[in-house]
Amino acid sequence: MVPMVDEQQLPYMLQLLDDEEPAIQDALRHEFSTTSGDLSNEIAALAMDLKPTDLKRLSQMLLPGRRDTLLQEWQIPQGGAAALDDDWDTFEDMLRLISDFLHDGVTLRPALPDTLDMLVEEAINEKAHLSENSLRLWMFDSGRFSGNKNDYYTPHNSDLSWCMETGSGNPISLALLYILVGRRLNMEITGCNYPGHFLARIQLDGKPVLIDCFHKGRIISVDEILQDNKSISDYAKQAILTTAPLGHILMRILRNLEHSFNKLKREDDAKIFRMIFERMHRSI
Template sequence: MTNSTDTSPERLSVLLRLLDDDSPPVRASVEKALGAFGGDVSELLGESAVKLNEADTELLSLLLLPARRERLRREWIVPAGGAAAVADDWDQFEALLRSLSDYLHDGVSLRQPLGDALDLIAEELEVTGADLGATGINAALFESGRFTANTGEEDDPDNYDLAHVLAGNPSNAVGLGIIFLLVAHRLEIDVDGLLLPRSLLCRYHDDSSVILSEPLVKGRRVQPDDLAHRMRRYPRDIRMIATRAATPGELLVRVVEELATAWSVRGEQEDAELMEELLATLVKAPF
C-alpha cells in the first residue's frame, strides 16, 4: 500500500486520475493526500503522465490551497516586537513576502521563486545601477514599460504575489513600489518608500536633487507641488507618516492589511481570517 506521505510523481499521477471523481469521500481523500505536497506540485506536473484540462487544473489548485495556507502559518515567523522589530530587517521582510507569494501562487504553474527572480533582475541591472543609480533603475523597471500598473483591479490579491509580478504581470502602487525597493536594496542603492493612501512613492537622490518617482505611473517624477497638493487632502497623522521613509515592517503591515480587505470583499472569509491572524503578529488589535 502506498504511504500517504509519498510525494513522488507516481503518487501525484494516481491522485490526478481521481480528480474527475466528485464523490465527497474520494474528493476528501484526494485533498488530504495532496496536503503532503505542501500546496505546490508545479515541478512534479511535468513529470506526470496525466495531462490536465483547464477545469481539472483549477480544481487541483483549489485542492492544494489548504496546504498552502498551513505552510504560510508555519513559515510566518515574526519577532515578538511585531512590525517594529522588522524595522530595518530587509532580509526578513523579503522572507515573509516570499511566504506570502508562495501562498498566493496557484501551486500548479511553473515560475521562479521570489528570491531567485530578484537575484536575476538585480544581476541584469547591476551595470545600470552602478552607472546611473536609482534613476537608471527607475527607467529600466518602469519608464520602459517592463512593469505595469494593474489599474483595473487595484485590490486583486495577485498584486502582492511578487514572484508573479516579476514574471511580467501587473501590480498596484504598493506592489510595484516594493519591487523597486527590493531591487535597489540588492544593488545597495539608497531608495526610500513613502507610503501614501492608495500609493507608494519612491525617493532617491540624483546628483544633488531629491527625486520622487511613482512606479504606478511608469515611474514618472512627482513634482513638489503635486506632492503638497496630495498632502493637503490627508489628515495630520497620515501626513506625518507619508513624509518619512516607510520601514519594512510598515510596508509589510500595508500588504497584509490590503490582502485581508481584498479577500473579505471577495467573500473569501477563510483567507481573510488568515490575513487577520498574520496581522495580529505585526500590530496590536484593533488594526
C-alpha cells in the same frame, strides 16, 4: 511541512482529478490537504499533460496545505512588526511566504529571491544599473512594469513573483520591486508610506523626489508637495519626510490582502491575514 503524497501514487491521483464521484473527490481533497500546498516540482517531474480544469481543481485542493504552511512558517518577531526595523532578510522572507501562498501550487516557477536576482541581472545587462533614475526609466517609464488598473484589488498584486511575471501590480508591490532590485544594486531607494498610494523615494539632481511606480514611474517633487499646504494632511507630510519602516510596509500589505480576500468573499483567507496582522501588531 513537506509534500506527503506518495510519489508513486501521485500519477494515479492526478488521473482521478476529473472523476466526479464524490467519495473519490473527498479522498483526493484529504490527501492533497496533507501536503505543503505546492506540488509544482513533482508535477513537472512527471511531465503529465493535465487539463486546465484539472490544474484549477488541484490548486483548490492544495489550498489548505498552503494555508497551513504559511501559518507554520510565519515567525512573529519579538516586538512584532516594529522589530523588523532594517531586518531586510526577515522582511524579504515574509514577502516570499506571501508569494508562495498566493501561488497556485501547480505551475513551476522560481522562488521570489531567485526571480529578483534574475531581474537584477537583466537590469545590469541592459545598463539600467547605473543610477536610481536609470533603473526607474528601465522598469517603469519603458512600460516594463505598470499599474494593474484592470484588477486593482486582486490578491495577486501582493505576490511579487506574479508581478514580475506579468509586469503588473499595485502601488506598493511595484515600489517594492524597485526598492528590492535597487537594494541589490547598492542604490538608495526608500519607501514613502503615503496614505492611499504607496510611493518610492530617490535623490535626483541632489534633491529628494517621489516616484509613482504605479503610473509609469512619474516623478513628484517633494518640495512642491510640501509647499502646497492646502491639499495634503499633516499625516501625509510626515509620510513624505520619513522613510517607511519595513514593519509598516508589511502591515500595509497584510491589510491589503485581508481587504482583497474579503472582496472575493474568501473569508478563510481574509481571516488568516487579519490574524497575522493582529499578531504582528500585538507582539512585544
